[in-house]
Amino acid sequence: MRKAPRLIEQALARAGLEGVRRVATGVDVIGGIAIVRLPGVPLRSKRAFAAAMMEETPNLTGVFEQAGGVEGEFRLRELRHLAGRKETLTTHKENGCVFKVDVARCYFSPRLATERLRVASEVRRGEKVANMFAGVGPFTVEIAKTSGAEVMSCELNAYACDLHVQNDRLNKVDDRVEVVNGDASELPGSGRGRFDRVLMPHPSAADEFLDAALGLVKKGGVIHYYRHLLARDEEEGAAAAREELRGRLPRGARTKVRKVRDVGPRWLEMTAEVRLPR
Template sequence: MAKRKLLREIAAEVYGPEKADRFWKRIEIIGDIAVIRKPFDVNIDELKPLAEALLRRLPYVKSVWVTSSPVEGEYRLRSYTHLAGEKRSWTIYREYGCSFKIDITRVYISPRLSYEHQRIARLVKPGETVINMYAGAGLFSIIIARHSKPAKVYSIDINPEAYKMMVENVRLNKLEGIVVPILGDAAEVVEKQLQSTADRILMPLPELALEHLPHALKGLRGRGWLHVYLHVFAEKGVDPRRKAVEMLAERLDELGARYRVELSRVVRTVGPRRSQVVVDVHVES
């Protein structure tokens, strides 16, 4: 809360209190790097005074970057432009007692998912086998392994650079043998290597979750938990949580699954009337 207040103050100093909310809510601190998610109607040069103010007011920030594209492509990356401070895109990012070496230009990462990392870790029971179908640099997988005593966490990503970071982060957190990094397409890996393996499967890639649902079902040991992340556009008055459940239920019904929905929650806002929603569902057969 104190950090949010300070970011608001810094933005108000640069742009005035009336415009501050347009900027401070778009600042993310990743290790010692500040990232500004650029408003679509703002020129990059207009953000340089904010970058300088962040360096001046936040002594732990050493480099400031701005996103110059949306998340896109097979590897779900953004383009970045350096604004101020050290021209360095890697950092050590920490969450819940775990450390992660991250290059922001080569792997997708968002601190806005930190609560979700912890929430899922608390749900995992000792001895479970978990599959993380889109693991990135390994944050979900490593936090689960550190805090929840699973038997194994199979941690898959198609991005070779993310995979390298994941391998390094497993070593960094001394979790070799528990977190198993796998480079490849998640659907193919589950089909060829991990059928009937998992008690719990994470699907934190909204663009592919519904398409890959048949493969996730094959990865379960007949029954188990799915955590499915979806992007939902909800018109005014429509609950995005309900809409996400309806989307997932329609797909599970098509696939003939027996299931019960345990929870749906909005993880974050990703655009005008567009939300990322997670649905926790127990598949019974």
């Protein structure tokens, strides 16, 4: 969930920061924790804004600043505590599911809620799905809950896997979800067979794992490929995604490309839905 702009405006006003408009689009609320981005703002003002947010929103437990980008193999945010409790473990609700998330030790973005709902609505009961980059399990749990499909989830970060297993139980999908703590590139040939649908929600590096995804998907199956690409608009992003995939897919594969969201100035998250030939 993103913070309601009106509350952010009020908190900005209380902190004397009315001029810092970009904050209004830069706040993520994950469970009881707000994560703000305030580049160039003095620390005193950041703390005043965070304190004002706590007062405006009684169910917030803490406010953190995201000090840099999302970094490293585990895609973690560097966080600085600004107000409230320092606890980074929280419980987040999304699309009728509930997730334990540690915002400092695992990747989670509430900005993907619509994409998760969209993918979950495409999956049919009886499908066998693989999620190569599962995090704490939001795509997996929402797919298993919505469709009743069986999902195999892979994730390198052991702590994210622990939370994923807890989230499977919380959402009563543990009977149809398998969580594998490991490297997704080692999944083909691991004896798990082939899948009707393979998800690659790792947009900073999915290109490096495309061959592994092709080794996991059945004939006639679908790969959901995600990438962060430098592009001014959806058309340019689609061209960049097609160019990246050119020559890497089996003959007869059909590709539908669209924008998921803006991720930075001239950076878009794009997705390519690749259907393999029978």
